Structure formats: structure tokens, C-alpha cells
Amino acid sequence: MNRHRPARALSRALALSFSSTAAAAAAPSSLPAFPLKQVTKSNFEPALAELRSHVRAADFVAIDLEMTGVTSAPWRESFEFDRSDVRYLKVKDSAEKFAIVQFGVCPFRWDSSKQAFIAYPHNFYIFPRQELTIDGSSYEFLCQTASIDFLAKYQFDFNACIREGISYISIQQEGEVLRRLNLAYEDDAPATGYNLKEVRDVPLLRMGDVLFTERMKNRFNEWRDWLLQPQSGEFQFQGSSNDSKQQFQTLFFKMRPAISLSGFTSHQLRLIQLVIRKNFEDLSYVCVNGENCVSQQLVVFTVSKDDRDLIMKEIKDERRKQAEMKIQAAVGFRHVIDLLSSEQKLIVGHNCFLDIAHVHNKFVGPLPLTAEEFVSSINKYFPFIIDTKILLNTHHILQQRMKKSKTSLSSAFAMLCPHIALSVSGGLAFDSGVKVEAQVDNLRCSNWNSGAKHEAGYDAFMTGCIFAQACSHVGIDFKHHFSCENLAYNEKLQKHVNLLYLSWTNADIIDLSTGNKVTETLETNPKRQFSNILFENIVLIWGFPSKLKARDIRNCISKVFGLTSVTSVYHLDETAVFVQFSNTEFVFNFLSLKETLEKSGDDPVSVLNPLTELLEGGNTRAAAYEAYKDICSSPMSKVLFADQAEVFGTKWKTQLVESKVAIDIQKDETSVQKT
Amino acid sequence: MALIRKRFFCSEFPKKWAVKQVTKSNFAESLEEMKGHISSSDFVAVSLQKTGSFSAPWHRALPFDTAETAYCKAKRSAERYQLFQFAVCPFSVDSSKLVAYPYNYLLFPRDELKVGMPCYNFSCQTSYLTSMAREGFDFNACIYDGISYLSRAQESEAKVWIGNPRSSLLVVDSTSSPSVADNIFSERIKSRVLRWKNACKKPNKSTNDALMSSLRKLISGSEYYESRPCISIDVCSEHQVQLALEMLREFSDELVPVLIPGKSGGTQAVRVVLTSSKEDKDLFERELQRLEEEENKKVRGFREVIDLISASQKPIVSYNSLTDLTFIHSKFIAPLPPTLDEFASSLRHVFPNVLDVSHLMKVIGPLRKMTNVPLAISYLNNHFFAPVDIEIPYQATENESRIHGHNVVRISHLFAKLCSILKIGHSSTTSDSTILSAPALEEYTNVFDALSTSSEESVNEDISVWTKNTRKVSCEQLVFLWGFGGGKTAGKLKSLLNNSHTTFSKEFDIRFVDKSCAVIVFWQPGLAETFIDVMNNIEEISGPLREMVSEGLRAASYETYKRVCKLDIWEADLAESLDKALEDPDHHLTEVNPIVTPIEIQWSGDSMINYNDL
Structure with missing residues (x-):
């Protein structure tokens, strides 16, 4: 999985140097930098408004993400020995642990007058700043x-991201805070306290408190009497002392x-609150949020109980509105996701299963436990997703075009769109290319230096x-009869819509609309070497002496079970290996032999067993x-597999006994699948 | 609270405080300078900027934590988060004058050697990053130009991986007699080396044509190692390396063996280099050593600073020594050991004296809430007259207008003030050793040493500082309670429990640890145990408690809490962790020593968790 990054980086770098030299040769004059709309907290609102109209008019929207990482431990990387459920667990772990720092959104619209696509590349800086306290955890x-x-x-601007990044909350989190808000306003909480909490009756212990309470009582009495006076001449109430004026x-x-x-300590305010409640029916203590979020304490005179209830309700509603607005503001970047979802546009990504998992985890809600549930959940929000990597690898016409070259993002771009990649607009050699113009803030450009920073927006x-x-x-002919029809329904694409690579290394594909998993056939994907992995034949071994390498382990086991017993040995990391046996029987035999050897200890027969070297x-x-699946589903991530597995500790001993049964069941399952 | 803090950050410390900012580019030069400053100073203050401290409210050190559970929490934090800034300030105190040399190092755990070290990944708490950003921290500078490092443990591990030749170390293993195969191997390489050596020495005037020499080269495998002739002996095991080295001892006056590491660790070959004379041999060996040293410097990175401080044996001054030193140990020395005892003893080898200013503060006042240095300083300013002049002998350069690492100067300042108030080191003949032997300091040097020994008196001593507003309570009197449903206040829960069972008829108190879990203290000894027993035999009880248990109420003793910390069960909710700890089938395994003297902890009268600090 994280091999994909450096590989992509390398090919990017290659494409970069290639294209920049070519560009320099073609047009030595200064080229405008690639136009990219940078969006941060400060310009988010207007940018979102603009993006709305672009997305509405778009034929499809391309996305790309930059994250703070891919794998939380080396043994969670993508392996050939990943069963599809394990693969999903790895993606899930990655999406749950790492943050998105950049989100590229690029709507594409066909402009028939120009006979070209107009692209609006946006580059959003994202940071999971905590705007609301959702559940106390940080x-x-x-x-x-x-x-x-x-x-x-690639000169990523971390300062822009952390200082200016747009925050967000997921649909699920928003629902949760709204629910809690409703709960808080449902029960008849008085509008007195700041956080709607009743002040408890506390016995006045200190003499000072008693005196203060008495003084306040008199003060409020005076004020009320002054109010109720039929013709009070003075406009402003004059208290008994001058100090109280302030x-x-x-x-x-x-x-x-x-x-x-004003000018009271919180302890004094609490006492005042008690005085009001105990002694005055027609006065009420309220706390309102003034401007600049400064809260203001008031004592209000009401003529009747109804009047009082009315004003309390008014305050409550106001406060609720404020809270709701705060929640709305906290939605932040998710407005973009909501927009993409509500417009039901075709979403285009490149090898984007992990990206989509991130989108689900950050903006929809926690990832479900299985790939099937995930797929059905995401399908509700994004009914049409197309993956260019799958398209290039599975469509026979494109396969021929790509001539088995790499399908990484930048090499595919260089291969398919040389007219764009090389910044040669209208060059004779590339006449066949679909014309694309990028537009940012009314600035259009079809001729740019692609050596621009490689950011999510550019990707x-x-x-x-x-x-x-x-x-x-x-x-698909854009030029002639390209109407407003949804590209996703186009018969030429339909077979490829909503397919994503669950695992590129294994060519495992998952269908988002049905949840079915398919595997590419050998002919179509030359990468697929481990076509015959039988997971029920695999034993996971860890914690062995560190000097043993894969070869030693194979030798060691072969000595006991025969030369052909081990099909392959594969290192997860330096502390663990997968051993694939040629037969399921060996799995059980190996596990039980291991157990007997461990039990027998130092008796001479077992010491001579070749397996003791391993033990x-x-x-x-x-x-x-x-067991690997169980360990992958744990939220913990120790760097070394052996350390991680150690946490599960004794569970294995009990599982060992059951493993035989488990194997038998699995056998049945696979035979069912095969039919 | 936030306002106060802000004010201190902004106003109290003028910009003229020059803190040297150090990144990759000026690290080497600063190191020499720093060396001098450390040796001329009496103390070294440190202050760390971390990327986070705890991910859930109960993961922080709480008033009812024992030294051991507090260590477990600090350990988790140190393993999880990263350091972005490390401020070091060698300083001396002379009566009311503080001479300080503050440095602020930017760190980033870049994998400079491509060996997956110093760390594969690290966690960030967004609130920490946000507040750093507010103070103007430059993340780009940190990530692009921060200094990397390897811990001592990682360095020795990495040496195997780094593809640089090493000078050899012969381990004489006399116990095993050489086998036939060994003899054959030794003889074979010996004859090859001899042949090659002779060929090299033979003045080949006669056959001077290029073809012959290149043929000879091909046959003997002769090469050049920086102008000196050499050949490589391929080896397939460390044992063969030893055999080769053993054999080469015979020629030690002329031949120098150099080990060539393999790609995946271990040794791939032994290269034998022919030197022309005794002087040449010495020269070559020195050169090898210098190269190795240079390489090591590159590998250690920022750890050089830690090694300098350690080598100087100067006392370390820190504000929160448990947090700071667990981080330092885990990043720059070795992975943290599982227990506080082991940690304290491992640390003692590196830093024999660690002074904790926050503990020292307790000598003079009930400063339990002095959670940060500026607040502590302002407390001292308000209550004592102890002016301390700060002198920083170097000037700020222009590009250091945005200065970080002020906190380390504040810690030195606070320490100097405390010394002055406590009349430590006032005599004119003060030297480091006498300062340290001042009774107040002695008591607060290496607090974890004191805490880790489970002797009765040290525990009591600690409590005497706190008695003003805490009541003594044994861990055994605490019970954790959860599963009572949400939306309850401590008062509500208390009144519910009051009528539920006879154990609650005596005095007890209740506090929430986090939203899921509360802790009860039974002031009468023995009742906690009774209550746990009752909860374990629920079929025998009836009434309201039974009702609550059917609603999901659960309880656990302090032992279970200790196990949660020990086993690293750090769920977001304490209730979840306690549940898991009870589920664990072999939990009795950890309770092997039941005759541990009960550790007493402090029960604070205030609510225990300050949510504002989250």
C-alpha cells in the first residue's frame, strides 16, 4: 500500500523532469503556472458558492486526496497474501487513523462552442480542527x-494546512450533536445558567455570603419598588449607594x-441567582450571549408568570438557534461532499478505494466492519464512481492503447494526454487528444506548465x-451528439462504473452497486502472480529467532513434512512469516506438532526434531x-507484528484446538464459492 | 484561565530574550558552542514541545494515580507522540543573577538513513497543533529542516544496516574447537591472502603490460581501497567472519581487516587492506575511525545534545520531570521499560540528577493548580520578594524575531527564584555539589527514585506536602463504578447509591473519572472490599442494588485499574477498558504478589478532572 506512494512519487518525478525539459524546449518564454484554486478557511465560503455552480454544470467531477499516511505498521501494508476481507480491514485501519490534509476537486464541463472540456481544479486544505466538543475525547x-x-x-505547505485548513464534522457526528442539542432543549431546562444547569441550593456557610445575599435582596427590592412606582420621575434608578451604579x-x-x-464574580452571581429564585416571583435571572460571544447576566422584570415563561422560551430558542448555527459552521468542508452527493454526478478517481474509505470515515460516519456493508453505505451517497485505473486495465481498447505500460497516475497521464502533459497546445502530433482548458477565477488557460506543484487539486x-x-x-463522441445525459449511463462505460480495486496487488475488484467481489483474470493483469493462494493452507508464524530467514524456515519445515510440503514463505516483517503449505492437512499437523514439541520440553526425541530450531x-x-484477520481488526498498531500479536497473548492457545474445526469449515466455504 | 495564560505569554517576556533557534543547517556549529556552555554552567533546564499528551480524559495523570499507574500513562504518551521542539538551557545561578544560554532545537524524525527509524509513525492531537500554530510555530521549518535523531538503542541496531565499512572487532571464542570445515575455510583464505600479498609486494617490473596486470587482478580478486590495495573475502556467516579475523591476526602488522555489511544486516565480506608500513597502518586505522565517527554523528543527530548533557553529569531541571524524561528516554535512549523501577534505574545511568521544579514548588505552598510555569512564576512574584536578574549573554539575530523556546528560560527563572526563596546555594563558595546537597533539593532530586521504592516513609513524606487539602486514602478503599447509564451527575449517583446497599450507609464520596465511569472512595476501611464481594455475588442481594446491576452496573477494584494501565488497555472510555480487563481470561496471572503494602494516594477535595485543560 505505501509502496504505491513512493512509486507514484518516482514516476511523478520522472514525468516532471521529462515534461519540464520538453516544455522548456517548446516554449522557452515564461509559462503561466498551473492555475489551481487554493481554498482555505478564509476563502471557503465564496469558493464553495462558486464550486456549487461548477459542479451543477459539470459532466463529471474528479477527486484526489493527500493523507498524513497510509499504513500504521509495516505488517499492515498491502501483501499478495491479503484475503479480500483482510484487505478491507487494512484500508479501514488506514482511513480511521490518518488524516486528510488536502482534497482536490475538479469539475469537468464540456463546452461545445469551444469543443473542449473546461476544468475547474480546486485544492482544499483540510485540517481536523476540533470546533465542537462532541464526546469529550480529543x-x-x-x-x-x-x-x-x-x-x-513536494513542498507541501503544512502551515497553511494547520493554521488555515478547513475543518469538518461527519454526517453522523452532526446528527449526534443535534440529537444532544434537542435533548438539552427538550426537557424544561430554565434559561438561567450558561449551560442550562440549575444552580444547586448550597447552604450559606460564610458570614460574608449571608451579608452579601441580604444586601442583594434589599437592592433588588428597591429596584422593583422603583419600577412599580406609579410616576417615577427619574429615568435612571438610583440605588442606595453610588457604588452599585456600575x-x-x-x-x-x-x-x-x-x-x-457586571463586575460580579461567578460566586457572587451564583448567590444572586439563588436570591432571585428564592425571593422574587416577578424577577428572573437570565444569561444571554451578547455580541462577540461575551455572555451577559441580566435580571429581568416580568409582569406575570406567562410573561416570564414567554421570555424564557424566547431566550431558549435564541440560544438554540445560536447552537445550531455553530453546528452548521462546523460542517465546514463536508458541504463540498454533500454537494457532490446531492448532485449525483459521476465521481472519477484513480485507484481510489482508500480515498473513498477516507471520505466515508471523515464525512459520512465510522466505517462498517465488512466491505459489503461499506459498499452499500457508500453507494447511497455516491451512486456513480468510476476508477480510471480499473478502466485502463480492464477495457480492451484501452489495454491495447496502454500497451502494458504502467497505469500509475502520472504515467497514465503522460501516456494518454501528452498534449496536456507536455504543454503543447494545438501541436500537430497530438491532434487526436481531447482538448481541456483549466479555469480559475475567470482566468482560462489551455497552455500551462505542468511542472506545477503536485497537489491534490492537480492530481x-x-x-x-x-x-x-x-x-x-x-x-464516446463528445463533439457531435454529446448531450446532457449522465455519463454513468453511457453503455460504453456502464460495465466499468462502480468498480474499485479492493487490492491492486491482487487485482481484487469490488462492485460498489452489488457488493460482489471479482478477481481480474490472469491475462488482463500481468501483475497477478499469486493466482493460487489457498488461505486455508496458510500458517502464520511469529516470534521465531530473528536470525532465521525465509529460506531457513522453509528448510526447517521441509525437513519434517517433506520437500514439497511448503509452497511459499513470505515475510510480513522481520518478526513474522506466512507459510503456505501444499495441503491443508499440513496446517493442522504443523500446529499440533508445534504444540507437542513445546509440551514435551527437553526430552531427547523432541530436541532432535528439526522444528526445534524454529521454536x-x-x-x-x-x-x-x-488469526491475521483478527489481529488486523485490532485498533492497536505496534510496529512489529510479534509485539502486536503478543497483546492478544493467550488467546492463541485456545484457538489452536479449534483450528482444525475452523479449517474444515473454511474448506466447505471455499468449495461452495467455487461452484 | 486561558486569558491569564495568554497575557503571560504575550507581555511578561520581552523579545530581547535571545533564544538560539537551531535547525539542520546550523546544528553542527551550535553543537560546539553548546558544549562550552554546558561545561561552564551549573544546571541544564529542558522543555519539550510535544504533539499531544493524552487521547482521552482518563489517560492523563489523575489525583488517584499511584506512581506506577502514572508512569504507565506517561509511558503511553511518550511512545505515542512526537517531539517537535526541544529547548535546552544551560544556566548558572549566582545569588540573584541567572546566566542562561537558551537553545531551541527543531526536531523531525526524518528517516535519514532509510532504515525505518527513528519512528515509523506518530500521533498528533489537533488541539496541540492548533495552539502551536496560534503561537506562530513554523511547521514547514520543523518538517523540512528539523533535526532528526536515533536513540542509543536504535543506533546500535542501525549500525548493522548502515552500509559503511566498520573496523573489526575480534571476539575470541575459545570454547568451541574448530571443525574440519572451519580449518579448510581458514586455510583456503590464508593461502589466497598470502598469494595476493606477495603479488602486491613483488615489484612487477618484468611484466608491466596492462593485460597481465588486469588478468592478475581478475584472478586474485585484487582491488583498491582508497589507494591501498585490498581483496575481499566473501563470508556466509558471522562465524566465518571470526575465522577470517582470527587468521588475519598473523598479519596484523600489515593487513587491516574492514567488515563490509550486507544489505539485510550482518556481514557480507571481509575486506583486507594492505598498508605499506607501520605508520601507514596507523594512519589508515585512524582514518577509518574518523569516518566511523563522522557517520555516527550523522546517525545520532540531535541525540548528540542529549549525550553532551549526559556526559556533563550536570543536574537536569525540568518542570514536569516524569513526562519530560519518559519522552527523552523513549526517543533518545531506549524503549521504555515496563515498570517505574526499571525506568528509574535505567535513567540514573544517563542522568544521575533530575530536579523537578513543580515538586520543589510544593515546598513553599499549596500550588497544586500551578499547571504551567508562568502561573507559578506569578504566584512567586505575588507572595515572595525574590528578584532574579536574567542575563542571556548572546544577542538575538534579526531572523529570530519570532522566538520559541521561551519556556525553558522561564523554567530556569522559576528555579532561580525558588533557590533564592529557599535560600539554596547562597554561600559564596557554592559549587554544584553543595547546591545539590541542600536538603530541599536533595529531597526533590530524582522524584521517581523516591516514588519507585515502595518504602513506607517516602510515600508518607510525599503526602505530608499535600495534607493541607487532601485526605489520605489507601488504594484499597477505592472502587470503580460504571454502567449506570448516561446523564447522571455525581450527586444523583450518590443519592441513588445511598439507599441501594448497607455498604453505602457509612461515609463515602463519588467522583466522575470520565463520562462513563465514576470512582467511589469508602472512607471506612474494608467496606470497598465488602462492596466488591457483594457485586461479585449478585444473586445473593436484592433491592435497589440488584435493580441497578440488572441495568448494567459494574464495579472493579483498584487492582483492575492498575491492570488496565499495565496491560495498555487504553480505550477512549475507562468503562470500556475496565470491562476488557475483566474479560481477560488470565487476569489472575498479574496478581501474583498479593502481599504488596497498600499504596496510599491523595484524595483531593476538588473535582478531579479539569475539563478546561483538555
Whole structure:
């Protein structure tokens, strides 16, 4: 999985140097930098409004993400020995632990007058700043050192991201805070306290408190009497002492006379609140949020109980509105996701299963436990997703075009869209290319230096260009009868819509609309070497002496079970291996032999067994493949597999006994699947 | 609270405080300078900027934590988060004058050697990053130009991986007699080396044509190692390396063996280099050593600073020594050991004296809430007259207008003030050793040493500082309670429990640890145990408690809490963790020593968790 990053980086770098030299040769004059709309907190609102109209008019929208990392431990990387459920667990772990730092969104619209696509590349800086306290826990994310370093190599602006990044909350989180808000306003909470909490009756212990309470009682009495006086000549209430003038200021609050309390400590305010509640029926203590979020304490005079209830309700509603607005503001970047979802546009990504998982986890809600549930959940929000990597690898016309070259983003871009990649507009050699113009803030450009920074916005642009070109190759004619029909329904694409690579290394494909998993056939994907992995034949071994390498382990086991017993040995990391046996029987035999040897200890027969070399040190553990799935589903991530597995500790001993049964069941399952 | 803090950050410390900012580019030069400053100073203050501290409210050190559970929490935090800034300030105190040399190092755990070290990944708490951003921290500078490092443990591990030749170390293994195969191997390489050596020495005037020499080269495998002739002996095991080295001892006056590491660790070959004379041999060996040293410097990175401080044996001054030193140990020394005892003893080898200013503060006042240095300083300013002049002998350069690492100067300042108030080191003949032997300091040097020994008196001593507003309570008197449903206040829960069972008829108190879990203290000894027993035999009880249990109420002793910390069960909710710890089938395994003297902890009268600090 994280091999994909450096590989992409390398090919990007190659494409970069290639294209920049070519560009320099073609047009030595200064070229405008690639136009990319940079969006941060400060310009988010207007940018979103603009994006709305672009997305509405778009034929498809390309996306790309930059994350703080891909794998939380080396043994969670993508392996050939990943069963599809394990593969999903790895993606899930990645999406849950790492943060999105950049989100590229690029709507593409066909402009028939220009006979070209107009692209609007947007580059959003995202940061999971905690704007609301949702459940008391703090926001936290993981950074993979190598990924951060990779971003730094491409001059990623971390300051912009952390200081100016747009925050967000998921649909699920929003629902949760709204629910809690409703709960808080449903029960008849008085509008007195700031957080709607009743002040408890506390016995006045200190003499000072008693005196203060008495004084306040008198003060409020005076004020009320003054209010009720038939013709009070003075406009402003004069208290008995001059000092109180600053603290007691008469004003009108919602058409009712009120005293604004200022200069009191919170303890004094609490006492005042008690005094009011105990002694005055027609006065109420309220706390309102004034401008600049400064809360203001008031004592309001109400003529009747109804009047009082009315004003309390008014305050409550106001406060609720404020809280709702705050929640609305906290939705932040998710407005973009909501927009993409509500417009039901075709979403285009490149090898984007992980990206989509991130989108689900950050903007929809926690990822479900299985790939099938995930797929059905995401399908509700994004009914049409197309993956350019799958398109290039599975469509026979495109396969021929690609001539088995690499399908990484930048090499596919260089291969399919040389007219864009090389910044040669209208060059004779590339006449066949679909024309694309990028537009940012009314500034259009079809001739740019693609040596621009490789950011999410630019990657999304490249993905869209590849898709447009691929469409043209498979025979979708934009120029002539290209109407407003949804591209997703186009018969030439339909077979490829909503398919994503669950695992590129294994060519496992998942269908988002049905949840079915298919595997590409051998002919179509030359990468697929491990076509015959039988997971029920696999044993996971860890904690063995570190000097043993794959070859030693194979030798060691072959000595016991025969030369052909081991099909392959594969290192997860330096502390663990997968051993694939040629027969399921060996799995059980191996596990039980291991157990007998460990039990028998130092008796001479077992010491002579070749397997003791593997068990040296007494920390060697082994389990059937299922254990790997269990360990992958744990939220913890220790760097070394052996350390991670150790946490599960004794569970294995009990599982060992059951493993035989488990194997038998699995056998049945696979035979069912095969039929 | 936030406002106060802000004010201190902004106003109290003028910009003229020059803190040297160090990144990759000026690291080497600063190191020499720093060396001098450390040796001329009495103390070294440190202050760390971390990317986070705890991911859930109960993961922070709480008033009812024992030294051991507090260590577990600090350990988790140190393993999980990263350091972005490390401020070091060698300083001396002379009566009321503080001479300080503050440095602020930007760190980033870049994998400079491409060996997956120093760390594969690290966690960030967004609130930490946000507040750093607010203070103007430059993340780009940190990530692009931060200094990397390897811990001591990682360095020795990495040496195997780094593809640089090493000078050899012969381990004489006399116990095993050489086998036939060994003899054959030794003889074979010996004859090859001899042949090659002779060929090299033979003045080949006669056959001077290029063809012959290149043929000879091909046959003997002769090469050049920086102008000196050499050949490589391929080896397939460390044992063969030893055999080769053993054999080469015979020629030690002329031949120098150099080990060539393989790609996946271990040794791939032994290269034998022919030197022309004794002087040449010495020269070559020195050169090898210098190269190795240079390589090591590159590998250690920022750890050089830690090694300098350690080598100086100067006392370390820190504000929160448990947090700071667990981070330092885990990043720059070795992975943290599982227990506090092991940690304290491992640390003692590196830093024999660690002074904790926050503990020192307790000598003079009930400063339990002094959670940060500026607040502590302002407390001292308000209550004592102890002016301390700060002198920083170097000037700020222009590009250091945005200065970080002020906190380390504040810690030095606070320490100097405390010394002055406590009349430590006032005599004119003060030297480091006498300062340290001042009774107050002695008591607060290496607090974890004191805490880790489970001797009765040290625990009591600690409590005497706190008695003003805490009541003594044994861990055994605490019970954790959860599963009572949401939306309850401590008061509500208390009144519910009051009528539920006889154990609650005596005095007890209740506090929430987090939203899911509360802790009860039974002031009468023995009742906690009774209550746990009752909860374990629920079929025998009836009434309201039974009702609550059917609603999901659960309880666990302090032992279970300790196990949660020990086993690293760090769920977001304490209730979840306690549940898991109870589920664990072999939990009795960890309770092997039941006769541990009960550790007493402090029960604070205030609510225990300050949510504002989250």
C-alpha cells in the first residue's frame, strides 16, 4: 500500500523532469503556472458558492486526496497474501487513523462552442480542527513519517494546512450533536445558567455570603419598588449607594425592564441567582450571549408568570438557534461532499478505494466492519464512481492503447494526454487528444506548465484528463451528439462504473452497486502472480529467532513434512512469516506438532526434531490465517507484528484446538464459492 | 484561565530574550558552542514541545494515580507522540543573577538513513497543533529542516544496516574447537591472502603490460581501497567472519581487516587492506575511525545534545520531570521499560540528577493548580520578594524575531527564584555539589527514585506536602463504578447509591473519572472490599442494588485499574477498558504478589478532572 506512494512519487518525478525539459524546449518564454484554486478557511465560503455552480454544470467531477499516511505498521501494508476481507480491514485501519490534509476537486464541463472540456481544479486544505466538543475525547490522528517526508519533498505547505485548513464534522457526528442539542432543549431546562444547569441550593456557610445575599435582596427590592412606582420621575434608578451604579445598570431587555449585572464574580452571581429564585416571583435571572460571544447576566422584570415563561422560551430558542448555527459552521468542508452527493454526478478517481474509505470515515460516519456493508453505505451517497485505473486495465481498447505500460497516475497521464502533459497546445502530433482548458477565477488557460506543484487539486485534474481521453478512445463522441445525459449511463462505460480495486496487488475488484467481489483474470493483469493462494493452507508464524530467514524456515519445515510440503514463505516483517503449505492437512499437523514439541520440553526425541530450531527461544507462536484477520481488526498498531500479536497473548492457545474445526469449515466455504 | 495564560505569554517576556533557534543547517556549529556552555554552567533546564499528551480524559495523570499507574500513562504518551521542539538551557545561578544560554532545537524524525527509524509513525492531537500554530510555530521549518535523531538503542541496531565499512572487532571464542570445515575455510583464505600479498609486494617490473596486470587482478580478486590495495573475502556467516579475523591476526602488522555489511544486516565480506608500513597502518586505522565517527554523528543527530548533557553529569531541571524524561528516554535512549523501577534505574545511568521544579514548588505552598510555569512564576512574584536578574549573554539575530523556546528560560527563572526563596546555594563558595546537597533539593532530586521504592516513609513524606487539602486514602478503599447509564451527575449517583446497599450507609464520596465511569472512595476501611464481594455475588442481594446491576452496573477494584494501565488497555472510555480487563481470561496471572503494602494516594477535595485543560 505505501509502496504505491513512493512509486507514484518516482514516476511523478520522472514525468516532471521529462515534461519540464520538453516544455522548456517548446516554449522557452515564461509559462503561466498551473492555475489551481487554493481554498482555505478564509476563502471557503465564496469558493464553495462558486464550486456549487461548477459542479451543477459539470459532466463529471474528479477527486484526489493527500493523507498524513497510509499504513500504521509495516505488517499492515498491502501483501499478495491479503484475503479480500483482510484487505478491507487494512484500508479501514488506514482511513480511521490518518488524516486528510488536502482534497482536490475538479469539475469537468464540456463546452461545445469551444469543443473542449473546461476544468475547474480546486485544492482544499483540510485540517481536523476540533470546533465542537462532541464526546469529550480529543481529536487525534496518526502521521506516517515517510508520508510526511514525501509531502515535504513536494513542498507541501503544512502551515497553511494547520493554521488555515478547513475543518469538518461527519454526517453522523452532526446528527449526534443535534440529537444532544434537542435533548438539552427538550426537557424544561430554565434559561438561567450558561449551560442550562440549575444552580444547586448550597447552604450559606460564610458570614460574608449571608451579608452579601441580604444586601442583594434589599437592592433588588428597591429596584422593583422603583419600577412599580406609579410616576417615577427619574429615568435612571438610583440605588442606595453610588457604588452599585456600575454594577446595576437598568436597561430594556426584549421590551422589559432589566438590570445588567457586571463586575460580579461567578460566586457572587451564583448567590444572586439563588436570591432571585428564592425571593422574587416577578424577577428572573437570565444569561444571554451578547455580541462577540461575551455572555451577559441580566435580571429581568416580568409582569406575570406567562410573561416570564414567554421570555424564557424566547431566550431558549435564541440560544438554540445560536447552537445550531455553530453546528452548521462546523460542517465546514463536508458541504463540498454533500454537494457532490446531492448532485449525483459521476465521481472519477484513480485507484481510489482508500480515498473513498477516507471520505466515508471523515464525512459520512465510522466505517462498517465488512466491505459489503461499506459498499452499500457508500453507494447511497455516491451512486456513480468510476476508477480510471480499473478502466485502463480492464477495457480492451484501452489495454491495447496502454500497451502494458504502467497505469500509475502520472504515467497514465503522460501516456494518454501528452498534449496536456507536455504543454503543447494545438501541436500537430497530438491532434487526436481531447482538448481541456483549466479555469480559475475567470482566468482560462489551455497552455500551462505542468511542472506545477503536485497537489491534490492537480492530481484530480490529471485524473479527469485521463478519464476524458479514455472516454474518447472507447468511442464516446463528445463533439457531435454529446448531450446532457449522465455519463454513468453511457453503455460504453456502464460495465466499468462502480468498480474499485479492493487490492491492486491482487487485482481484487469490488462492485460498489452489488457488493460482489471479482478477481481480474490472469491475462488482463500481468501483475497477478499469486493466482493460487489457498488461505486455508496458510500458517502464520511469529516470534521465531530473528536470525532465521525465509529460506531457513522453509528448510526447517521441509525437513519434517517433506520437500514439497511448503509452497511459499513470505515475510510480513522481520518478526513474522506466512507459510503456505501444499495441503491443508499440513496446517493442522504443523500446529499440533508445534504444540507437542513445546509440551514435551527437553526430552531427547523432541530436541532432535528439526522444528526445534524454529521454536528456539520459546517465543515462537503460530496460528491459522484467520488469526491475521483478527489481529488486523485490532485498533492497536505496534510496529512489529510479534509485539502486536503478543497483546492478544493467550488467546492463541485456545484457538489452536479449534483450528482444525475452523479449517474444515473454511474448506466447505471455499468449495461452495467455487461452484 | 486561558486569558491569564495568554497575557503571560504575550507581555511578561520581552523579545530581547535571545533564544538560539537551531535547525539542520546550523546544528553542527551550535553543537560546539553548546558544549562550552554546558561545561561552564551549573544546571541544564529542558522543555519539550510535544504533539499531544493524552487521547482521552482518563489517560492523563489523575489525583488517584499511584506512581506506577502514572508512569504507565506517561509511558503511553511518550511512545505515542512526537517531539517537535526541544529547548535546552544551560544556566548558572549566582545569588540573584541567572546566566542562561537558551537553545531551541527543531526536531523531525526524518528517516535519514532509510532504515525505518527513528519512528515509523506518530500521533498528533489537533488541539496541540492548533495552539502551536496560534503561537506562530513554523511547521514547514520543523518538517523540512528539523533535526532528526536515533536513540542509543536504535543506533546500535542501525549500525548493522548502515552500509559503511566498520573496523573489526575480534571476539575470541575459545570454547568451541574448530571443525574440519572451519580449518579448510581458514586455510583456503590464508593461502589466497598470502598469494595476493606477495603479488602486491613483488615489484612487477618484468611484466608491466596492462593485460597481465588486469588478468592478475581478475584472478586474485585484487582491488583498491582508497589507494591501498585490498581483496575481499566473501563470508556466509558471522562465524566465518571470526575465522577470517582470527587468521588475519598473523598479519596484523600489515593487513587491516574492514567488515563490509550486507544489505539485510550482518556481514557480507571481509575486506583486507594492505598498508605499506607501520605508520601507514596507523594512519589508515585512524582514518577509518574518523569516518566511523563522522557517520555516527550523522546517525545520532540531535541525540548528540542529549549525550553532551549526559556526559556533563550536570543536574537536569525540568518542570514536569516524569513526562519530560519518559519522552527523552523513549526517543533518545531506549524503549521504555515496563515498570517505574526499571525506568528509574535505567535513567540514573544517563542522568544521575533530575530536579523537578513543580515538586520543589510544593515546598513553599499549596500550588497544586500551578499547571504551567508562568502561573507559578506569578504566584512567586505575588507572595515572595525574590528578584532574579536574567542575563542571556548572546544577542538575538534579526531572523529570530519570532522566538520559541521561551519556556525553558522561564523554567530556569522559576528555579532561580525558588533557590533564592529557599535560600539554596547562597554561600559564596557554592559549587554544584553543595547546591545539590541542600536538603530541599536533595529531597526533590530524582522524584521517581523516591516514588519507585515502595518504602513506607517516602510515600508518607510525599503526602505530608499535600495534607493541607487532601485526605489520605489507601488504594484499597477505592472502587470503580460504571454502567449506570448516561446523564447522571455525581450527586444523583450518590443519592441513588445511598439507599441501594448497607455498604453505602457509612461515609463515602463519588467522583466522575470520565463520562462513563465514576470512582467511589469508602472512607471506612474494608467496606470497598465488602462492596466488591457483594457485586461479585449478585444473586445473593436484592433491592435497589440488584435493580441497578440488572441495568448494567459494574464495579472493579483498584487492582483492575492498575491492570488496565499495565496491560495498555487504553480505550477512549475507562468503562470500556475496565470491562476488557475483566474479560481477560488470565487476569489472575498479574496478581501474583498479593502481599504488596497498600499504596496510599491523595484524595483531593476538588473535582478531579479539569475539563478546561483538555
